[in-house]
Amino acid sequence: MLVVATAGHVDHGKSTLVRALTGMEPDRWAEEHRRGMTIDLGFAWTALPSGRTVAFVDVPGHERFVSNMLAGVGPVPAAVMVVAADAGWMPQSAEHLAALDALGVGYGLLVVTRADLADPAEALAEARAELAATPLRDVEAVTVSAVTGAGLPQLRAALDRLADRMPAPAPDGAVRFWIDRCFTVRGSGTVVTGTLGAGRLRVGDELELAGSDEPVRIRGLHRLGVGCGEAVPVARVAVNLRGVARERIGRGDALLTPGRFRVTDVVDVRLTGVPVAELPLTLTLHIGSAAVPVRVRPLGADTARLRLGRALPLLVGDRAVLRDPGRRYVAGGVTVLDVVPPPLTRRGAAAARAAVLATLDGRPDAAGELRRRGLARVTDLVTAGVPVTVDPVAGEWLADPHHWQRLGDRLTRAVTEYARTNPLAAGAPVEHLRRQLDLPDRALVEALVRPPLRLVAGRVVAPGTAALPEPVARALALVSEDFAAHPFRAPDADRLAAVGLGTREIGAAVRAGALLRLTGNVVLLPGAPQQAVRVLTGLPQPFTLSAARQALDTTRRVAVPLLELLDQRGLTRRLPDDARVVVD
Structure with a gap:
């Protein structure tokens, strides 16, 4: 399935275009029909000439509902940028494009609508110029009229070509299912909907509700309105849940594969768009379908620490949008660099941290993480979205090879010094060595012991240490x-x-x-x-x-x-x- 979100200025014909392509009504609420514009997210789907299905997430274009727009675009891998031929590029066109740029959306189409009302050439050229500095600069463009039907066959063919270009999904990956709608169905209970971007959902599976210790179980699945036993990415899915009340779940929450994510309320990020120094201290972070207030602490020229008003399941490399809801504009894009950042309590820690962040690009890299941290647990890296391909040195602990070698040298020196200052002791206690080396686990000390060092009854014995000190032997x-x-x-x-x-x-x-x-x-x-x-x-x-x-x-x-x-x-x-x- 190809899942795309619409984007563009209010009243540029996004919903009309979706209606013409699918024969379905994406606007679900009576208030939307009364006003003649989309307020919340709409959903519709249809078959393409190839036989594959395309599902549309129709988002509102009005500036007052940009938060709803971002909830729809966030989890979706591609977008259709819609510009009306008789109106051209407009303010919300620019804000929607800024949001897509911030999220790193590089797949999509440019569609110029209302070709029956004006020559689309000028609007097309103007839109091309605006897209030129974004990842959407090379997208295919189509001109259509939803009223006369002109260009709709070409648009369907272009959607098929877009589906061919999309990267392969990861059906065996972990599930992070951002919820964009939640409601109750009589006789079934709580139902949530969203876009499944990775992983599989199966009836009977147990998932975690982000931020909750209580598991939830999948009671039923619907894909495009039809019940199914399994859903694979990419797909629009409705999930009937057992074990969670409607009042406890809503837009912005996420269903997770157990043990594969950590929720965090502090992250270090790289920002694009507005210089960090010019950002207000409080903004709203939009990621997936979530929107949470954040406080910004500038670190470097383009890096900052964000403290979230609510913990979210974030990964290294996640893309997000910072928006100032008061001024109603996209303040910048966010790339998550670290989801478990160190505390900044010492003098000079912020500057040192900025220097480290300047070397990061947001791409998950186990070797790089270990170089920076020295030691890390497998679980901590996996739940941060960093793939682990090396073996632990002890238990769940991974180590940078050079750091591990240095620790081994320090252990030898510490054991020798302990033997010198404690001649009656039969070796250095493991716990003493753990503190000396500032290690988080005794198992690491034991794993560091290599000949000629020996581990005897909880003590590390230096080479040449007598079994019994000479004064005691006498x-x-x-x-x-x-x-x-x-x-x-x-x-x-x-x-x-x-x-x-x-x-x-x-x-x-x-x-x-x-x-x-x-x-x-x-x-x-x-x-x-x-x-x-x-x-x-x-x-x-x-x-x-x-x-x-x-x-x-x-x-x-x-x-x-x-x-x-x-x-x-x-x-x-x-x-x-x-x-x-x-x-x-």
């Missing part, structure tokens, strides 16, 4: 002499201090597996549990705490936590009367 050698004679008599605090085993040294020995901590500073050698089981096996079963203490030749201070450890490891089992048995 102290353990002295304590081991005590354990040789009495393996279950834990040295008291005075003995530990005398050989140089303080709290930090004991911790280093425990982490290295050279000591077994029962509780506090009660320590034994690592093989004590197995040795104790061999002694306890020789006791009559079951045995008491007192019998175990005597057999192990130790004190209650050691026997109680040692037996509890054996219970935990399943080497012994405690009975209801507090006696124990050795487990076979």
Whole structure:
């Protein structure tokens, strides 16, 4: 299906032309018929000579209804610029063309109507001159009379040729369905309409309503007034929704593929048209069928930060229109450069940001995004409209190769410095390194570990780091002499201090597996549990705490936590009367 929007000055024959081509009445409201002009969006369709269908979004031409016009043009890929032969180029012709230019619409036709009332040559030449500086400069032109029918066959053939030139749609892409009408059908519930530009809609599909956490489900689909099970782009579609009340949805809302878009109320953009410095601080942003107030913060000569009055599902590369509703003119075009811009809180941040934005062209580029950000989540790029073709370095994290290499070098230096300043530590803790490198996720630190670095029990060990610091090793050698004679008599605090085993040294020995901590500073050698089981096996079963203490030749201070450890490891089992048995 070819979907086109009409554009042009009020009373230049747009609706009459659509009516003549389709035999349908695009003006839907009684007030439109009474006034004889289009107020809101109208829709009609017909078959072309090739057999394909062309659907028209007929927009109002009066200056008071430009907001409605932009809601119709925003999601549509092509336009028919209509100029009356007996009137020529007019103010709203210029504003509509400015809007199409701002939106980057480069496909369409120039149609000079009312050829029966005046020679169309002058109006055609004038319109050609106006289109010359826009993407529509090379469009095909047709002169017609909707009253006599002259030129209508040529216009239908031109529409067929336009359809041949249109870029192929993306039926497997994500759905962002901008809603331009919403109403209730008795017995069916809420129905919304719009232009499907990408992705597929199927009956039964679950979608997200932008800005809402609640899912909505497609109950039914209509394409050109006929029910269907699936709609593919590009098409005018009516969607019957389940799970959303009519009062909660309206023009400017969007139905989205779940998980493929983020809503944002702050974006960095490039502006065309009026210089940024001359823009008023408050304007209206028109994108898709939405119109939201925005505050403009100039950054560079042609770049700015927009703060939206309502969060929208925007993507890098989106085109939009800024309009001053008070002065009723198109202030400029917008190309979205970043939908997750960094905060501008430090002195000089705005100027630095302007320098970065000056290098961007609005084309989604994963490599470029990673160069600027260093690190980014796959989800963050995908929901910004940036295709991802590289593998993550850890979990969902992507990294710029050069930045990743620099992080690896910094990790090595940080681990070495930690070992120098903490000789009793068995490596640098991962969390400490995460903070040192200012990384958002511990998984990134672990992914950066490469030989000769080693990851051991949540710590990164530098090359050449001893398993046990030398001072601790010497102290353990002295304590081991005590354990040789009495393996279950834990040295008291005075003995530990005398050989140089303080709290930090004991911790280093425990982490290295050279000591077994029962509780506090009660320590034994690592093989004590197995040795104790061999002694306890020789006791009559079951045995008491007192019998175990005597057999192990130790004190209650050691026997109680040692037996509890054996219970935990399943080497012994405690009975209801507090006696124990050795487990076979």
